[in-house]
Amino acid sequence: MHFRHIILGLAFSLAHFSSGDTLPDPPDDSYGFIVSLVASDYFLNSKGNLSIYDVDAYYSNYDANTTSWLKALDPNTGATDEDKAKLLTEAAYAKKFDEQDSDMVEDVQSLLATVSGNISASVDVPAFQVSSRHAVIWEDCISFFACKTGKRCVFRLRTNREPRSVCEQRGGSHCCISWSTYKISKWFFPTTWTYCDGLVREQARTSASCKGFGSKDERGNICLSNRAGSCT
Incomplete structure (x- = not known):
């Protein structure tokens, strides 16, 4: 094309x-539901803007187990910032955190870097x-x-x-x-x-x-x- x-x-x-x-x-x-998680609520001392990590989504066509699990996800149950970042990332991908999934790993690292203020400048994009x-x-x-x-x-x-x-x-x-x-x-x-x-x-x-x-x-x-x- x-x-x-x-x-x-x-x-x-x-x-x-x-x-x-x-x-x-x-x-x-009957299959649709909303998950709304504001990243800044879980990282109160963040030095960076976390809005791109918010999960504010309408999910549909997921099986009953996935639906129940997603509805119950609460990053505040994480014992550490890394745990919270993983839970927030799980909500974004609608699946359990996978150490072999490079996207999920990079997202967690990026979120934690933003929390600590260790973020690089953005570049021009098409x-x-x-x-x-x-x-x-x-x-x-x-x-x-x-x-x-x-x-x-x-x-x-x-x-x-x-x-x-x-x-x-x-x-x-x-x-x-x-x-x-x-x-x-x-x-x-x-x-x-x-x-x-x-x-x-x-x-x-x-x-x-x-x-x-x-x-x-x-x-x-x-x-x-x-x-x-x-x-x-």
Whole structure:
């Protein structure tokens, strides 16, 4: 897929995506539930901004055991900061902490570094970025991403209030869409999906995550990945 096709598809999508569309609540089904954990509540002496580690997500299509476990997760039960960081990371990935999962290990290390104030400066990034970190099996999540971004379904995310992530179990993947602020422009969701799907296919990837970096007008970032929270 070449970018001129992506742009044409984007133009068609936006023509059918009215700025006046309403944003209903997530679907009321027996499998859905919200997990909301504010990272700063568990690291009161943090020297850095922990907002990117917040878990504020609507989860659906998870089995009963996973659902019960996620609902009961409480980082305050951790005896140390590392324990708390692992519990918060488990909530973001909807799975037990795995020492062999490099993404989970790096997220815990990054969170603890932010708490201690030992963080590096951010660097400039492209508008849309595909990564191997926090990757999902792309084909597993295609219908979820396309629907929840408003590209193919009537469903619209409510971007002006919680939760700021929507996740669903699809095949072998924990598919998540998350966004950084409540003020993000909703048209940026189908934009991100269109460009990200095109980039993943151009790069012939079978697994990936992708992030759309918002401009001044969009006022926020959107992440398509395997976790409830930022791509980074």
